[in-house]
Amino acid sequence: MRLATAVERPLRVAFVSEHASPVALLGSQDAGGQNVYVDEVSRHLARLGYAVDVFTRRDDPSAPEVIEWAPGVRVVNLSAGPPELMLKDQLWPLMPAFRGALHDFMLRDGDRYDVLHGNFWMSGWVVAQLARQLAIPAVHIFHAMGKTKQRHQGQADTSPDGRIAVELEVIRAVDRVIAQCPSERNELVDDYGADPGKVALIPSAVNIQRFRPLPRDEARRRIGLESDELVIAYVGRMMPRKDVRNLVRAAALLARQTELRFTVLLVGGETAEPDPIATPEIGVLQALAAELGIAERVRFVGKRQPDVLHEYYSAGDVIVTTPWYEPFGLTPLEGMACGRPVIGSAVGGITYTLADGVTGLLVPPREPHALAAALQKLLMDDTLRETMGRAARERVERKFTWATVAERTAALYQTLLDSPPQARVADNVAAVVDTR
Ligand code: UDP
Numbered sequence: 426m427r428l429a430t431a432v433e434r435p436l437r438v439a440f441v442s443e444h445a446s447p448v449a450l451l452g453s454q455d456a457g458g459q460n461v462y463v464d465e466v467s468r469h470l471a472r473l474g475y476a477v478d479v480f481t482r483r484d485d486p487s488a489p490e491v492i493e494w495a496p497g498v499r500v501v502n503l504s505a506g507p508p509e510l511m512l513k514d515q516l517w518p519l520m521p522a523f524r525g526a527l528h529d530f531m532l533r534d535g536d537r538y539d540v541l542h543g544n545f546w547m548s549g550w551v552v553a554q555l556a557r558q559l560a561i562p563a564v565h566i567f568h569a570m571g572k573t574k575q576r577h578q579g580q581a582d583t584s585p586d587g588r589i590a591v592e593l594e595v596i597r598a599v600d601r602v603i604a605q606c607p608s609e610r611n612e613l614v615d616d617y618g619a620d621p622g623k624v625a626l627i628p629s630a631v632n633i634q635r636f637r638p639l640p641r642d643e644a645r646r647r648i649g650l651e652s653d654e655l656v657i658a659y660v661g662r663m664m665p666r667k668d669v670r671n672l673v674r675a676a677a678l679l680a681r682q683t684e685l686r687f688t689v690l691l692v693g694g695e696t697a698e699p700d701p702i703a704t705p706e707i708g709v710l711q712a713l714a715a716e717l718g719i720a721e722r723v724r725f726v727g728k729r730q731p732d733v734l735h736e737y738y739s740a741g742d743v744i745v746t747t748p749w750y751e752p753f754g755l756t757p758l759e760g761m762a763c764g765r766p767v768i769g770s771a772v773g774g775i776t777y778t779l780a781d782g783v784t785g786l787l788v789p790p791r792e793p794h795a796l797a798a799a800l801q802k803l804l805m806d807d808t809l810r811e812t813m814g815r816a817a818r819e820r821v822e823r824k825f826t827w828a829t830v831a832e833r834t835a836a837l838y839q840t841l842l843d844s845p846p847q848a849r850v851a852d853n854v855a856a857v858v859d860t861r
Contacts, residue, residue: 556600738759747788
């Protein structure tokens with residue numbers, strides 16, 4: 426594999442991720458799996474010898490322009506719009522400025538990037554434009570597709586008009602699109618008409634050093650949970666689409682139908698202290714738990730950073746995540762890496778990462794009765810939980826590490842770098858139109 430150019434410098438990759446920076450704190454509204462992906466893949470590519478710059482939008486006036494983030498990885502804050510936190514769905518009008526700032530940085534920096542790697546549809550547009558202008562190979566990963574979001578969220582989808590048209594353009598313009606799981610590849614090919622030869626399947630992963638099993642009692646001590654009850658844990662953003670309400674409803678059924686003593690532990694939200702004002706979904710869940718008579722069984726933790734999350738996963742006997750839909754879903758993998766069985770909805774990436782009946786159980790989304798039955802099955806069977814938890818950790822170690830993701834991503838870059846530019850570019854150039 427070629428890791429340096431003729432002048433013996435490392436190959437340079439520009440990761441473009443307008444709203445999701447590795448520097449952001451995770452767990453709040455617009456900071457989740459994409460931030461983790463950008464952080465982990467850039468670090469692991471750097472370990473393979475690449476020099477990676479992650480370009481993101483400046484949302485803090487006091488942050489330096491360039492942050493030395495990890496060996497071989499810099500984070501570059503580009504000015505585009507007000508230097509403050511904004512919802513990602515408000516960023517689209519700022520993308521021409523973001524593209525301009527990125528181009529200016531490249532000119533000032535002087536040295537050429539060998540590969541552009543876009544993240545999310547808006548950065549895809551930026552990457553498609555610059556790839557054409559500068560004749561640099563481009564790889565893109567969407568992290569979520571507009572058509573799927575539209576299908577599931579309908580009126581509640583706040584994506585800007587034109588998202589889907591831009592996604593179609595990006596798919597045509599870039600050299601390769603990374604799908605994180607087979608269902609995303611199907612979306613790209615079936616819903617968007619992507620050329621299957623252009624779609625590379627590279628599943629995302631989990632940091633298996635960070636997410637590791639702890640004995641249950643020790644984990645509970647560490648997080649201050651003094652309970653010998655069974656614990657059902659959810660970790661993730663507190664958004665309607667994650668359908669934590671489904672878990673609260675299932676817990677109410679379980680409380681009514683069984684003698685099981687259990688606590689539901691909910692980690693996530695905008696703030697470290699659970700706050701229904703800052704995180705309206707927490708307010709909705711509190712009201713629902715009270716209405717269903719299980720308020721005292723549901724504990725809200727607030728958001729926590731990744732370095733302590735293994736304590737929360739390991740404090741659980743079962744991990745649950747039942748979103749309406751899920752492009753990939755890192756949290757099921759994190760629960761598995763912590764050696765816990767996971768109950769997940771049978772949607773998107775979860776059907777690929779979770780081995781049903783082996784590392785946990787798949788249930789249909791939006792069906793509290795089905796979730797309650799799955800919970801009952803696992804909570805009543807210590808041996809089954811133990812066996813599944815062990816199988817879960819093994820599966821993650823075997824199939825879902827970031828080192829492997831980086832190797833596959835590097836191999837993909839290499840394919841593009843090794844192919845003659847004319848052959849590569851000819852297909853794409855005609856397809857790019859400036860949609861602004
Ligand atoms: N997360 C976190 N702290 C929290 C809640 C979530 O660090 O309080 C992380 C979680 O560990 C996971 C990511 O946010 O790595 C969520 O990614 P996932 O793919 O599960 O869902 P997304 O948020 O991207 O929809």
